[in-house]
Amino acid sequence: MKIDRIMKQYYAARLEEQAPPPEIGERLRARLAEGADMRRSPLRQSLAFNAAVIAVLGLMLWLNSGTALSLKEIDPDNTRIRRVEQTLHNGLEAIWAAAVSGTHPPE
Amino acid sequence: MNTLREKFHVFIRSSFQDKRREELFEHIWHAYGRRIRYYIAQLIPFRHPAFEDVFQEIMLKIFRHLPDFNPARSFKAWVYTIVRHHCLDFLKNRQERLFAEKAEAGPEVPGTDDPEKAVLSGQAMARIEGFIRTLDPADREIAYLRFYENLRYREIGRILDKNPGTLRAKVHHWKKDLAEELRGFV
Numbered sequence: 001m002k003i004d005r006i007m008k009q010y011y012a013a014r015l016e017e018q019a020p021p022p023e024i025g026e027r028l029r030a031r032l033a034e035g036a037d038m039r040r041s042p043l044r045q046s047l048a049f050n051a052a053v054i055a056v057l058g059l060m061l062w063l064n065s066g067t068a069l070s071l072k073e074i075d076p077d078n079t080r081i082r083r084v085e086q087t088l089h090n091g092l093e094a095i096w097a098a099a100v101s102g103t104h105p106p107e
Numbered sequence: 108m109n110t111l112r113e114k115f116h117v118f119i120r121s122s123f124q125d126k127r128r129e130e131l132f133e134h135i136w137h138a139y140g141r142r143i144r145y146y147i148a149q150l151i152p153f154r155h156p157a158f159e160d161v162f163q164e165i166m167l168k169i170f171r172h173l174p175d176f177n178p179a180r181s182f183k184a185w186v187y188t189i190v191r192h193h194c195l196d197f198l199k200n201r202q203e204r205l206f207a208e209k210a211e212a213g214p215e216v217p218g219t220d221d222p223e224k225a226v227l228s229g230q231a232m233a234r235i236e237g238f239i240r241t242l243d244p245a246d247r248e249i250a251y252l253r254f255y256e257n258l259r260y261r262e263i264g265r266i267l268d269k270n271p272g273t274l275r276a277k278v279h280h281w282k283k284d285l286a287e288e289l290r291g292f293v
Contacts, residue, residue, distance in 0.1 A: 007254035
C-alpha cells in the first residue's frame with residue numbers, strides 16, 4: 001500500500017512540470033466559442049441511459065415492496081406519502097424544464 | 108470531483124446543455140490538461156516539434172467526442188483511450204517509432220518535514236526515476252495508469268488492449284521490485 005502512495009506522489013511531482021501553455025487554452029476556447037466542435041448527444045444514448053435509471057429504480061421498488069405494509073401503520077391517511085409525491089413531482093418538473101430549455105431555444 | 112459525479116456531470120452537460128460547453132471545457136482543461144500532456148510524453152517525446160499540435164488536437168478530439176461518452180464506463184479511461192489512439196495514429200502516419208528513449212529526468216522534489224513526502228526527496232526520487240527508466244514505453248503507461256490514475260486492471264486492459272491478469276501480475280512484480288529498491292526509505 002505504501003508503494004502505491006509513494007508512486008502516486010512521484011507522478012504528482014512529475015505532473016507539476018506539465019502545465020499546458022495558456023496560449024493553447026486561449027486558442028481552443030476561441031475555437032469552441034465559434035461552436036464548431038460540439039455535437040448533440042445522440043437521442044438513443046440519452047434514452048438508453050434514462051431507461052437504465054428507470055430499471056434500477058423499478059428494481060429497488062420491487063425489492064423494497066415489503067415496506068408498503070409498514071407504511072400503512074406510519075402513514076394511515078397517506079398525507080406524508082402525498083407530500084413526498086408532490087416533492088418528487090416538482091423536482092422532476094424542474095429537471096425536465098432545465099433539460100428542455102437546454103435543448104430548444106426559448107420561444 | 109469524484110469519478111461518479113464527474114461522469115454524470117460530463118454526460119448531462121454534453122447531452123443537453125449546449126450553452127454550458129465552456130464550463131465543460133474548463134473542467135477538462137484544468138482536471139486533465141497536465142495528465143494528458145504527461146501521458147502523451149510517454150509515447151511521443153516532449154521535445155518533438157509536433158508535441159503541442161498533438162496535445163491541441165487531442166483536446167479538441169476529446170471535446171468533439173464527448174457526446175459519444177458512455178457513462179457506464181470510466182471517464183478517465185475513455186480520455187486515455189482517445190489520447191493513446193491519437194498518439195499511435197500520429198506515429199503510424201508519420202511512420203515514426205513508438206517513443207523508446209529513456210524517460211527524461213524528472214524535477215527535483217524539495218525536502219520537507221512531512222515524513223510522507225520526505226521519502227520522495229533526494230535518493231528515493233532518483234531510485235524511482237531509475238526504476239521508471241528501465242520500463243519500456245507500454246509498461247510506463249501501465250505504471251502511470253495504475254499508480255497515479257488508480258484505474259482498474261480491466262480498464263487499463265481495455266485502453267492498452269492487454270489482458271488484465273497479465274497487467275496485475277506485472278504490477279505485483281514491480282511493487283516487489285520497488286519495495287526492494289526503496290528499502291530503507293519506506
